[in-house]
Amino acid sequence: MRTIVVGLGNPILSDDSVGIKVAALVKQAIPENAGVDVVEAYAGGLRLMEAIAGYERAIIVDAMKTGLHKPGTVQMLSLESLTKTRNTLCTHDGDLSTALALGSDLGLALPGLVEIMGIEADDVESFSEELSSGVSMALPLAVADILCRCGIFESEYTID
Amino acid sequence: MNRISIDPITRLEGHGKIDIFLNEEGDVANAYFQVPELRGFERFCVGRQAEEMPVITNRICGVCPEAHHMAATKALDALFAADPPPAAKKLRELFYSAFYVTDHTTHFYALGGPDFIMGPDAPPGERNILGVIRKVGLDIGRQVIECRARNHHVIKTVGGRSIHPVAGLPGGWSRPITESERDEIVGIAQKNIDFALFTLQVFEDLVLKNQAYVDLITADTYTHKTYYMGLVDGQNRVNFYDGTVRVVGPDGDERVRYPAKDYASHIAERVEPWTYLKYPYLKDVGWKGFVDGPESGVYAASPLSRLNVSDCMATPRAQEQYELFYETLGSGKVNGRYKPVHYRLATHWARLVELLYAAERMLELANDPEITSPDLRTVPGAVIGCGIGCVEAPRGTLTHHYEADERGVLTRVNMIVGTTNNYAPMTMSIKKAAQQIITKGKVVEEGMLNRIEMAFRLYDPCLSCATHAAVGRMPLSVNIRDLSGEIIRTVSRG
Numbered sequence: 001m002r003t004i005v006v007g008l009g010n011p012i013l014s015d016d017s018v019g020i021k022v023a024a025l026v027k028q029a030i031p032e033n034a035g036v037d038v039v040e041a042y043a044g045g046l047r048l049m050e051a052i053a054g055y056e057r058a059i060i061v062d063a064m065k066t067g068l069h070k071p072g073t074v075q076m077l078s079l080e081s082l083t084k085t086r087n088t089l090c091t092h093d094g095d096l097s098t099a100l101a102l103g104s105d106l107g108l109a110l111p112g113l114v115e116i117m118g119i120e121a122d123d124v125e126s127f128s129e130e131l132s133s134g135v136s137m138a139l140p141l142a143v144a145d146i147l148c149r150c151g152i153f154e155s156e157y158t159i160d
Numbered sequence: 161m162n163r164i165s166i167d168p169i170t171r172l173e174g175h176g177k178i179d180i181f182l183n184e185e186g187d188v189a190n191a192y193f194q195v196p197e198l199r200g201f202e203r204f205c206v207g208r209q210a211e212e213m214p215v216i217t218n219r220i221c222g223v224c225p226e227a228h229h230m231a232a233t234k235a236l237d238a239l240f241a242a243d244p245p246p247a248a249k250k251l252r253e254l255f256y257s258a259f260y261v262t263d264h265t266t267h268f269y270a271l272g273g274p275d276f277i278m279g280p281d282a283p284p285g286e287r288n289i290l291g292v293i294r295k296v297g298l299d300i301g302r303q304v305i306e307c308r309a310r311n312h313h314v315i316k317t318v319g320g321r322s323i324h325p326v327a328g329l330p331g332g333w334s335r336p337i338t339e340s341e342r343d344e345i346v347g348i349a350q351k352n353i354d355f356a357l358f359t360l361q362v363f364e365d366l367v368l369k370n371q372a373y374v375d376l377i378t379a380d381t382y383t384h385k386t387y388y389m390g391l392v393d394g395q396n397r398v399n400f401y402d403g404t405v406r407v408v409g410p411d412g413d414e415r416v417r418y419p420a421k422d423y424a425s426h427i428a429e430r431v432e433p434w435t436y437l438k439y440p441y442l443k444d445v446g447w448k449g450f451v452d453g454p455e456s457g458v459y460a461a462s463p464l465s466r467l468n469v470s471d472c473m474a475t476p477r478a479q480e481q482y483e484l485f486y487e488t489l490g491s492g493k494v495n496g497r498y499k500p501v502h503y504r505l506a507t508h509w510a511r512l513v514e515l516l517y518a519a520e521r522m523l524e525l526a527n528d529p530e531i532t533s534p535d536l537r538t539v540p541g542a543v544i545g546c547g548i549g550c551v552e553a554p555r556g557t558l559t560h561h562y563e564a565d566e567r568g569v570l571t572r573v574n575m576i577v578g579t580t581n582n583y584a585p586m587t588m589s590i591k592k593a594a595q596q597i598i599t600k601g602k603v604v605e606e607g608m609l610n611r612i613e614m615a616f617r618l619y620d621p622c623l624s625c626a627t628h629a630a631v632g633r634m635p636l637s638v639n640i641r642d643l644s645g646e647i648i649r650t651v652s653r654g
Contacts, residue, residue: 010219011219012204012216012219012220041323042219042225042323042324043223043323045270046266046270046289046305046308047323050305050308050309050312094270094271094288094289098288098289098290101290102289102290102293102301102305103305105290105293105294105298105301106293106298106301106302106305108305126200127200127201127203127204128200128204
């Protein structure tokens with residue numbers, strides 16, 4: 001299945017960069033010809049839809065700030081609950097659900113499977129290229145889970 | 161409520177919060193628009209090599225990275241005293257024109273247009289790009305997506321990378337284009353012109369031929385007589401990439417004109433205790449509060465402002481539309497210039513006139529014999545200590561100001577971003593809209609958020625690509641407070 005992994009976030013806004021950092025690590029670990037592309041993106045509406053068009057499957061990684069979980073908590077979210085992550089909306093052009101519905105109306109080849117991984121953030125408002133400590137500890141788990149989903153290695157455990 | 165400290169960039173992102181204060185009679189006394197603070201951008205930049213700024217600042221914002229890239233690059237030209245060769249300037253402007261086409265197109269079809277095409281009272285679930293496409297046809301949706309795709313391709317070709325460009329260098333541009341790339345861009349620019357004309361036709365058919373919408377545009381609710389700011393070229397024509405800053409008064413007369421590097425002599429920033437935002441105003445006119453008129457230093461910088469400060473457009477078809485714009489909205493000529501249009505909702509139309517200009521300008525530049533020249537760099541000599549760069553971002557005049565030591569290491573950074581210019585007028589527009597909705601303590605809840613949103617959406621404020629919660633529209637909460645400041649009602653979304 002042709003898969004795209006998208007790391008969403010802003011690389012200079014502390015924990016907001018976690019999606020981009022996960023994607024960078026996934027990219028290093030994915031063998032060539034595995035049928036998996038890895039990209040980073042910042043805006044979540046039309047641009048995100050355009051980025052995943054043409055793939056059969058998309059895995060989107062983003063910071064979320066629910067305040068309900070410890071920083072570093074990793075969760076899989078449904079498309080309907082996308083609103084919980086930070087970057088799936090662009091105030092300039094709308095949210096991913098609307099963009100996907102538009103793409104679908106227009107007959108674009110959109111992924112049949114869109115999986116969203118949200119990582120609870122701590123600080124997303126200070127300018128820094130570093131993650132806070134709790135969030136940085138989530139990196140191995142998040143990366144391993146995505147590699148597992150891509151079939152790069154097997155594990156009994158996946159994130160719900 | 162004692163929030164004063166503001167870093168240069170604290171005003172860029174976040175979700176909107178509006179506080180509406182009522183007076184004793186239960187009418188609107190004031191409306192305040194707040195944006196959460198982002199901390200420490202200046203500290204983040206100080207100590208870095210100045211040359212990093214075009215790639216760092218384009219990460220500030222996911223909506224207009226190209227504008228930050230360009231303002232930063234121009235600030236470096238000044239900091240290193242390296243005036244780029246003509247071909248580099250043309251290539252930069254070509255790149256910038258492609259960016260304008262995609263940005264203005266997206267705003268119209270995804271954000272501004274739905275208010276008109278679906279109507280201001282349509283349910284939020286329909287008042288988006290999907291609703292527009294379902295109403296006006298799938299083919300238009302395809303054209304919007306194709307327009308974005310072909311111009312992103314140009315941005316990537318000329319700018320070196322899509323979304324976050326890298327080609328800007330102090331004194332030049334790193335990537336020449338080939339003859340075959342030029343030919344491709346010529347074709348794209350021609351398609352852009354057709355698409356801009358088509359979009360103006362859509363606007364005419366769906367908005368201008370509907371008296372209810374024309375009445376809405378010209379209603380007092382969305383009218384403010386302020387100063388206007390924008391860059392103009394040597395012939396006082398709209399220019400996005402370069403020029404001098406011109407400011408005209410509510411009557412249209414030129415109040416001041418200055419090179420961008422002198423901005424600090426003309427612009428002051430008002431700090432209010434109840435918000436993080438600083439409100440820029442014209443220094444020599446002075447701050448008189450959130451009020452209209454020639455005595456108040458409040459100014460706007462937007463597509464409407466750019467048209468209002470210029471004498472004409474630099475391309476023929478945009479000029480025809482410019483004339484149609486002023487004639488239709490009842491502005492006569494005085495001393496050869498149209499008087500300003502003050503109807504803020506007309507900003508949506510002004511944006512489309514600019515869309516056509518950007519497309520025509522792109523074609524001119526792509527056809528320029530010099531555009532494929534490899535002579536793209538003036539090699540910098542010494543660092544002169546201070547560099548200020550200015551462009552018209554789609555949302556208004558954008559100024560980057562850097563200071564650096566003799567090694568080129570940054571010691572100070574300041575920015576006035578496009579949206580910041582419009583904080584005071586946005587606050588005024590929100591207050592006026594609120595006054596229509598709340599009288600004698602009674603709140604018209606139906607469509608309230610949208611009526612208020614319409615008042616600031618027309619400025620296309622760049623508040624956030626990194627909002628904390630999202631339901632497809634900008635997260636927004638409105639608090640209505642009584643005389644003592646107690647919240648008596650909260651309406652929110654997101």
